[in-house]
Amino acid sequence: MTASGALESPAASRPLPSAAAFAHRLRRGLAMKEDPSTAAYDRIMRRLGISIGIAGVIFGFVELPQIAEQGRYAPAWWTVLAVVLAFGWYPVIAVVSAVSGPRATRFVCGCAAVGFLGALASIPFGLEMHTVDSTTVWLYRVAPVAVTAAVLAWPTRLTVTYLLVACTSAAAATVYTVTAATPQNVGENFLRAAGLAALCVWCGTAATGAAARVDRESAIASRRAAAQAAAQARDRERARFAALIHDAVLSTLLEASRAGTASDVLQRQAERTLEQLDEYRGDERDPDLLDARSAVLFLRAAVHEINPSIRFATRTWPGYDDLRMPVHSASTIAAALTEAVRNSLRHAAVPGREVRRTVTATVSAGSIRIAFSDDGAGFDLAAVSADRLGISMSILGRMRQLAGGSAFVESQLGEGTTVTLVWGGDGSR
Incomplete structure (x- = not known):
């Protein structure tokens, strides 16, 4: 089998449908831009992105009854806007994570996190004060999902800052909208949201940190093995040169000192030694x-x-x-x-x-x-x-x-x- 024939996969000869071919080219093109030295980190980012995207979509469907119930107190345009800002990015996160790299995943996750803050900021434009007859406004329960998206989008310090801002804003939204909000109720709501969001931050940070450590250890192991192989190559070259000096040069000089007079054997040995030295000097060897x-x-x-x-x-x-x-x-x-x-x-x-x-x-x-x-x-x-x-x-x-x-x-x-x-x-x- 020739080398070119061996490298041709049977699957490569089968025509792909247009949509599948487009997705295949998209995945291949985006994968080529990624750094292979971050394979474990990229893999965990992709899987977490898909999981968060699906979770956000499911969470949106679960909240539909509460959204419809509390939507009675607000104009329809605000309810639609708040739903889009709070949940609209999650299907995008799932799709982008499935076909793209970590950079695009981080971007759309950041958009989802900012979108949640935008939904909270829009509450005064759609809801009157103390009009919601419930313990919390429905956006309050979206905070942990938004914080989880922030874990993939930003560094840990910025994510923790976002957690505090998001949970504080969600608690403040409850004070603004709920008819019978008490300090104890507001404090409990804040601690509940912050505690669940902190757990999500810890899990996400631990997963991405572990993947990054795997990549670092893999790179270190590869560099060590490469350095060891290069050192072995240099040692062999030194041993070869030492053998040439001992077996050819020194033996020729020793024979010349003993012979005292010229001889055909000594002349041939000296010529062969010079040839070996020329060959070694002409060798273009790189450690x-x-x-x-x-x-x-x-x-x-x-x-x-x-x-x-x-x-x-x-x-x-x-x-x-x-x-x-x-x-x-x-x-x-x-x-x-x-x-x-x-x-x-x-x-x-x-x-x-x-x-x-x-x-x-x-x-x-x-x-x-x-x-x-x-x-x-x-x-x-x-x-x-x-x-x-x-x-x-x-x-x-x-x-x-x-x-x-x-x-x-x-x-x-x-x-x-x-x-x-x-x-x-x-x-x-």
């Missing part, structure tokens, strides 16, 4: 370039850091010694490979039997091909949801952004999964 052995050791170490029991096999083709891979490229491939391993460990388990996992590295002149396969549960590629950034960004996206890199995924339900990563220093596939 930040990994040769074939260093690249394979680097990738094997990255895999075994995740799971030491995974079999790592190596195949070589003629000319493999010519491979020179930049440490940056090796780090990118290692990050994509380890993400494939993690996905397999998380999702490929089959009850009742052990799943076999294998990595095969094929090295040829100037290129390397890494194939990770398991015989686990597998999955339907067509059914992969948009929030599976582990595939679209952390694997395929990383390799697309790498010069000379490419990747594809093959899987079927019940038949396991194969992830193939290819890198060629000349940019060929």
Whole structure:
């Protein structure tokens, strides 16, 4: 199988319907703009955004009876405006989080949070003082959802400030609208809203913070592995040079000091030593370039850091010694490979039997091909949801952004999964 044929996924040849094709291009284009080094943070942002969007829509439907009841005390235009400001952004949040990146998600979540404050600020224009015959105005109960959206939109300090402003404004709106508001009732309402909103802030901050820490640790591990591989390459070069000095230069000088007179053997040995020195001096070696052995050791170490029991096999083709891979490229491939391993460990388990996992590295002149396969549960590629950034960004996206890199995924339900990563220093596939 040629390299170009191997890289063509069967799914790529099937025509997509126009709407699906548009969504596919949109997701791919937006994913290309994301930084693969923040994969875990992006994934948790996307899932939280979808969850908050759906929760806001559900919350709006639940509040409809109260909105209709209290709408009797206000003009229809205000009720519609308040509903749009309080709930209108949540379906947008769900859609944007499903098809876009964290930057767009943060923007629409910020709009939702500001929209809630706008709805509270509009109360004096739509409701008269002390006209609502209830314990609270319906906007009061929306505060925790708005604060949750603020968690995704802004830093923690700004979110806490927003929490205080939103809950205080909601309590003040109750004082303004409710007919029989007492200080105790208002205080209880504020504490109830602030307590629930604080819980949402804590959960959201903990989730995004944990994801950011995962990204930082992953980047640190990749840099350490890259530095170790570069150090090993430099050590091998030093050992090679030391061996050349000892075995060729010093032995030639020692033989010359013993012989005392010229000889054909000594002359040939001296000529060979000079040739070796010229070859070493002419070698353009960069400590930040990994040769074939260093690249394979680097990738094997990255895999075994995740799971030491995974079999790592190596195949070589003629000319493999010519491979020179930049440490940056090796780090990118290692990050994509380890993400494939993690996905397999998380999702490929089959009850009742052990799943076999294998990595095969094929090295040829100037290129390397890494194939990770398991015989686990597998999955339907067509059914992969948009929030599976582990595939679209952390694997395929990383390799697309790498010069000379490419990747594809093959899987079927019940038949396991194969992830193939290819890198060629000349940019060929």
